[in-house]
Each structure stands twice: as structure tokens, then as C-alpha cells.
């Protein structure tokens with residue numbers, strides 16, 4: 001369900017008010033969209049937010065470890081839930097908490113926040129602070145380079161074979177191939193390791209080596225490679241990497257032609273949207289069997305599609321990434337669903353209206369539609385027309401790969 005008008009989106013979220021009032025914070029968490037005027041139930045700060053995330057990470061790994069070592073056989077059906085928890089918490093570590101630390105929005109002090117980024121990125125093996133600052137703050141957030149060939153995410157998409165001018169069917173096939181491609185996963189992992197152990201400052205290299213050597217040393221010493229593989233490596237490598245790909249494929253209107261008449265703010269807005277998870281509730285007044293079918297379908301999509309998408313692909317404030325582009329310096333990132341809605345309630349002063357997209361499939365579909373409508377030659381790719389040094393650089397870029405696009 002795509003809702004590009006704020007009114008329609010408000011209606012979708014408002015339909016959930018047929019559920020009891022005490023459940024509404026839960027629906028805000030699941031969908032990512034708050035009700036007008038709604039205030040957060042709990043006011044976390046960055047430290048309590050981090051603590052909750054580390055508890056979730058430990059619970060995910062611990063529960064998976066227990067299932068495969070001591071749990072009754074039937075608990076194996078719960079293993080995917082443990083993997084989801086671990087992968088989600090790891091993504092929050094890197095793309096939410098470490099991300100806002102690089103914006104100096106954890107303690108508010110540059111040195112401490114850089115250190116927090118370095119520790120968290122070491123923990124989940126992603127970009128070190130220096131590389132991330134360059135890719136994210138200097139390139140992704142700057143209006144001159146945001147969503148251009150200089151943006152590392154666009155370079156990454158080109159490297160993976162997502163190119164302007166491809167049909168939406170070809171792009172979907174490309175995505176399906178990437179998800180199961182050993183090469184995609186191998187290169188992604190290689191890049192993560194290289195950014196931790198080679199392409200970083202010496203002190204960060206020491207951190208990466210010491211951490212990985214200790215973990216792998218203990219695993220070898222205790223002879224628990226099988227348990228470690230199932231409980232840690234599965235969620236932290238293949239699952240993490242697939243959801244990272246889905247996240248940045250749905251994040252911005254990559255390759256949407258830049259309208260030169262737009263201001264910097266309007267450009268950011270034209271390329272950004274909120275990604276919400278949920279369907280409108282079935283209408284009232286249906287017959288008994290039609291209502292049963294409609295509710296079964298609504299529930300199945302919620303449990304099997306929308307909640308996994310929210311937990312894995314757009315956890316934390318990734319659902320409100322458009323709000324982050326408007327307010328990269330806000331301290332409200334720990335409760336971004338509410339803060340974004342408060343901004344809408346206030347008339348989003350000095351900024352154009354928000355765009356809301358409901359459903360991860362729709363968000364990815366928007367990006368694929370834009371890609372299919374653009375011409376490779378217009379981007380200096382695959383043709384002689386308007387070939388630029390930037391384009392050549394992007395097309396040839398195979399040595400660098402961003403882990404996280406937020």
C-alpha cells in the first residue's frame with residue numbers, strides 16, 4: 001500500500017484505532033507511524049536505548065545457543081525468531097546507534113561519540129568511524145553529493161548490477177539473485193573484514209584484531225564452532241547482509257533525476273520517504289465469511305511480512321529516515337516515530353510535505369520504478385553520452401562497498 005499523500009497515510013494509521021487504546025503504542029512501534037499528538041510511552045535516552053539493544057543482542061544469541069544445546073527439539077522452530085532478534089539488534093547497533101554517534105548525537109561530544117562508534121562497529125564488524133564519516137556525513141548528507149554518483153550507496157548499487165534503464169522485472173531478478181549469491185555474501189563479508197582489519201586507523205585495526213582473535217580463540221578453545229556458527233554467524237553474516245541490501249534498496253529515490261530548480265531541502269525531500277509497515281484494517285460491514293478471509297489475510301501479512309520487515313529491515317529510526325534527513329542533529333532519534341509525527345502536526349515548518357510509503361515491497365518497488373525510467377546514458381553509464389569521470393569511477397568501483405546506507 002503506497003500512500004504518497006499524508007491524508008491517506010493518516011487514514012491507514014487511524015484505522016488501527018479500532019484496537020484498544022492501550023495497544024496504540026504497540027501499533028506505533030510495529031508500523032513506525034505515530035498517531036497525531038501521540039506522546040511516547042517511555043522516554044529513552046541514548047544510553048538506555050543502547051542498553052536495551054545490547055540486551056536484545058545478548059538475548060538473541062543466548063536463546064539460539066540454548067535452543068541448539070539444551071532446548072527440547074520442538075524449540076528449533078523458535079530458532080528463526082532468535083536469528084531475527086540478533087540480526088535486528090546488530091543492525092540497530094550499526095545503522096541506528098553508531099550512525100547517530102557519527103552525527104555526534106550520543107553524548108554530544110565528538111571524541112566520546114567517535115569512540116562509541118568504533119566500539120559498536122567493532123562489535124558487529126562494520127565500517128570504522130573515519131570511513132563512515134566520509135561516506136555518510138561528507139557524501140550522503142551533503143546536498144551536492146546526496147543521491148548522486150558520488151554517494152557511496154549509488155556506487156554500491158551499480159557494483160551489484162542495479163543500473164538505470166533496467167526493467168523492473170530484471171531488477172527483481174537481480175535482487176533475488178543477490179540474496180542467494182555466494183559472491184554477494186563473500187564480497188560483503190570481505191569488505192566488512194577489510195574495513196575492520198585493514199582499511200582503518202592503526203588503533204582501530206588493533207581493536208578489530210583483538211576482538212575477533214579473542215572471540216574466535218575462545219570458540220576454538222571451547223570447541224563450540226557448530227554452536228557459534230548457528231547462533232552467531234548465521235544472523236550476523238547472511239541475514240544481516242540480506243536485510244542491509246533490502247534496507248538501502250528501499251531507502252531513497254536512488255537515480256531519480258535531480259531537478260535543478262529544487263532547493264537543497266526540497267531535493268532531500270523529493271528523494272526521501274517514511275517506510276511504514278502495515279495494511280489498513282479490513283473495512284467494517286463485511287459479511288461473516290468475507291470478514292474472516294479479510295482478517296486472516298491482514299493477520300498473515302502482519303505476522304509474516306510487515307513485522308519481519310520492521311524488525312529486520314527498518315528497525316529503530318530507519319522507518320523515519322526521511323525525518324533524519326530533515327533533522328540530522330536532533331536528539332529525538334531515540335523516539336523518531338513520535339518526533340516525525342509531531343513535526344507533521346506542527347505543519348513541518350520551512351519544509352515541504354512528507355511522503356509516506358506503506359509496505360517494504362512498495363518502497364523497493366518505488367526505487368525499481370525510478371531505476372527503470374531513468375536512462376543509463378543520462379548517468380554517464382553504458383554509453384558515450386555525458387560520460388563523466390564520476391560515472392566511470394562509479395562503474396569501476398569494485399574495491400569499496402558500503403555496509404550500511406543510513
Ligand SMILES: [Zn+2]
Nearest residue numbers: 103136328406
Ligand atoms: Zn545520517
Ligand SMILES: [Zn+2]
Nearest residue numbers: 140321405406
Ligand atoms: Zn539517507
